[in-house]
Amino acid sequence: MLKKIAAGALALSLTAVPVAHAQSSSSPNSSAPSTSNVSGPIYRAVAGVGADAQSVNFSWRSAYAGAEFVRYYPVSDPTAAQQVPSREADYGAIAYLSRFAEVHDLTPGVTYEYQIGSDDGGWSKPETFTIDDGDDNWTFVAVTDAQIGVDLKVAEQAVNWRQTAANAAAAAPDASMFLSLGDQVEGWGDLIGSNGQYNAFFSAPQLRNFRFAAIPGNHETYPSELSTRHFKEHWNLPNELGDTSNYFFEQNNALFIALNSNNKDDAGLEQQAQFVRDTVASHGGDKDWVIVLDHFAFHSHGGRYTSSDIVRMRNKLSPVFSEVGVDLVLNGHDHMHNRSYLMNGLTPKVPEAPAAPGDVLTKDKGETLYLTLNTAGGGKFYDYQGNDGKEYPGMTLAESRERGLNQPTIAFWNQDYTTDYSVVNVSDDKLNIRSVNSADGSLVDDVTLVRSGQTAEPSDEKPNVPAEESSS
Template identity: 40%
Template sequence: MTLTHSPRMYSVHRRAAATAVVISLFAPLTTAVSADAQDDAINTKISRIVLGIGSDATEANLAWQSRRSGTQFLEYWPAGEPADVTRVESPAGPYNAAVFYPHEAKMTGLQPETEYVYRVGDERRGWSGQRSFTTGADADSWNFLAMADAQIGVDAKIKEQAAAWDKAVNVATGEHPDSAFIMHLGDQAEGWGAPVAQLEAFTAPEQLQKYRLAVLKGNHETYAPDSHFRDTYFLPNEVGSTANYFFNYNNVLFIGLDGNRASAADIDTHAKFVNDTIAEHGADADWVIVGIHQAPFSQGTHYTDPDVTALRDSLTPKLSEAGVDLVLSGHDHIYTRTHLMNGFTPVIPEGASKSGDILIPEDGEVLYVTSTTATGGKYYDFQDKNGEKHPNIREERARDLAHDSTARWRQDYNPDYTSIDVSPTELKLTTYNINTPYVVDQVTLRKKDDEKPQETSTEQTSTQTPTEESSAAAPTQGETATTAETATEPAPETEKSKPVTITTTQTSEKLVTTTKTLVGKATVTETVTQTSPSTKVVEKTKTVPTTVKETVVQTETVKVPTTITKNAEPQVVTATETSEKVLTETTTSTGKATVTETSTQTSPSTKVVEKTKTVPTTVTATVVKTTTVAVPTTVTKGAEPAATPSSTSAAEKPHGVDTEGSASGSSTSGSSTGGIILTVLAILVGLLASIFAVLVRVNPQWVEDIRNQFNI
């Protein structure tokens, strides 16, 4: 059957398109705000409300976007005391590329351990919904969370990555509800494509309304107009619009640097900013933590980038000289922890580094930690010191391939977050998988003055003291750990207290510990060693009751039945029309998989028991085909049909090109005089609408004056 377009139908389509353009341009002017003058009206023109970190623990910064010009307000009050309202005026910022008026305001005088309610807007247009957050304790021992590279919008998968980001925030705050704030280490959004939608997704999680947020400027923030980053986040103590800023929180001085600025002059500017900030605001700080998106040290592919190389060679010595303790970064989508670094020179301890290390730095020694992605939009494979990539390789099999600076790394293709516990004498960093109950790594920085004497040892003092067993590493995707490997790193204590249950395609490791206790008496020798100014050894011998525990660690590797979904690349068949149908074909095959349970007993003798059983497994293959259905057109007798490349999709056609080609031209040639006149009128209306749109763009205040005059 053949469908045809008559000349009259073609003219109608043109008129309808022109009318739709005009309506879309005028629609914002004709939309009235309900409950215009009511205090409890919800202003739907307000979006991207961000509760940001303030200059110190007593402050919080608010940033939001409004589609209305004019002054708006921030109101906040202690929960339960609605009469005690503080009102802060916020004039609208300049009209930006995203068609928003940005606003900023600051909360001050916040009391510790107090819940506050806040909202933004105004009486005439309405207010945002009420939100609340609770301030932390005014103490020198506290906690905060660090994540990196949510990068919402990778491969245009905004909804999928928005859901993953929401889960990451919920898991991290759910397991550490008393955290003071969240620090995101750059690349909040992809930048390409749809930056407004990406930023709205990043700022959307409900938990971000309850925890103050500190961000860094990543390289993907530079792929969209700078106004998107500048208007979305209110950075405390920022130097101009450089994205270099600082804040004090209790006993820590935080300094954020824009790693996108990596020229020699930029690095000198960064170094001066760090030195000046520490000199002027670090007197009461026990620790100095620097955040910079581009990681100077990592096992990712950015390690050899020119900007990263410049930061490593020129900036890291200046950070050591300034007295920085810890540097947090992202960018490389692979977890990496360095040895203590004096500039770019590693201080390598005796013995292998492992989870639970305690590091006691000398003056000028800095720890660098690089986080992987918090959403899993993309990962970078391990890249060795020779520049070669190794997909799916485990750390245990690549110890000789890592950079000299690297103490630990992990690429398990799983999103992570880090919880950082602060005290006057220690910084303890514990990095967790978001989707599995595993600790990726744990390391503690301890002040040298608080170094504890090592018991029963008179030979040496190491700057790296293991105190906990290595974490049970989650197997790399596509690889199952052997019994010999897992037996060397038992760590039941590193599993999280609240495991997250999900379905994955990985093989999980289950650690089982059996403890035998014998009570009796033992002779204990206490040895005290004094190495300066002279060596003094004092030995004391006494008999005390003692409990002897024998621990047997059993490791079971289990492949869990799972449903695997394979999504094929969309197949696009393009004809000469624009309508599309999406066909989904699902093929399900049911079979059986073999599960091997291995039980290993390491004491008093090695005992291996293997059990093999067959379990059902289901594999579902989903193939999505997108077919563009062609609607044939009437072709003038004798005319050659228009040739349409079959490999060109609708998304690839240049904007404004007539997709019907010569066939539509033939239809137009046969149109009536009345149709031509209507088409010309439609074009004129479209031109007038375009002129109006330009005027609105040039002078948006004119539109607002019209709205105010006619109350629309």
């Protein structure tokens, strides 16, 4: 059964920032809203991940038709300002103008301030991001399925999403980046109007103050495939394979491979499989970790474990992930938390002790861990579905084990019907993923990966108290 959860009693005051020479769109259907993701002519801006740890791929919408730039400098030295020109990103959206620009060769450990725009058209308000110090100990945040707009409740789900993003940033203030694993928006309903789903998602300031990556989910294709143009125009993807939305980037000692799992027919899966093989062969040799981002959940009790699409994806891609040495696959889609056993292709490695938060998993060659994360927006949740195909509202992990209802590849699951985020701590010898209930800061799951021959102590970090959503 699909659960619909109302937003909590959270409030946010948003104000527009006036900028000299600001111009408004002449279109009667202008999608520029009067919220904090707007500054002058610039709106729905994101400081996206670049090809490597010292790069940023910017994307923004503009109400100004002239040339625009990204102007940036170290906060410690404004006199060192540089600017790069943008180009129009036209994938067929007609209600707004999108622009892309890239900045490369940034200095590790430096905080940069930037503005987007031009002297003639106006500049956005200053924003900052920090390039991490470039060593092999670093952190990133993973979220999924903000899916703003379920049941047309854009405003309250936007509040939930901003709160989740704020809590994640408070828990990991030094995070190198945020990753969003698809379904940023609902799709049906108002997508790009002033109170629409894209404006609501982009209203989280973390999209401009952290390097941010996203992959498309199935809701990026709703109400029709034409809607994918909005994803393409909003995300300046590094190292993209043609126009597929399959892309990769490198971050310190990790290689990230982002897949467009909407292409789930045989040809699309073969293309993804070959992209993974080629990317690991070309860029994975000097990396400690290979991480795949894929929207659809291969191992989840969210109701789709036996669906034909999921079975086909699992059967086709899982052996490839093990073949090339993928360590971790991060999934969304099912709006509940699930952790697989270590999987060698389609075969689970089942330990004697039942899985629990705090597990340290020693992985052998060819073994991959799959994690499905819960929603960051809270518009809907899915009940547990057992291996008998029945749904069990309110089912607990303990009871599902006692009754033998768990799927054979799933080690641990949690459904508390609240929003979550995950903080991933990376080092050369371990990968720790700590998933947290955003509503109260309680622990959802904590699992550490080490390779055979290495040891690691369980994480003893405590979740942070949820942050109050600040006004801007």
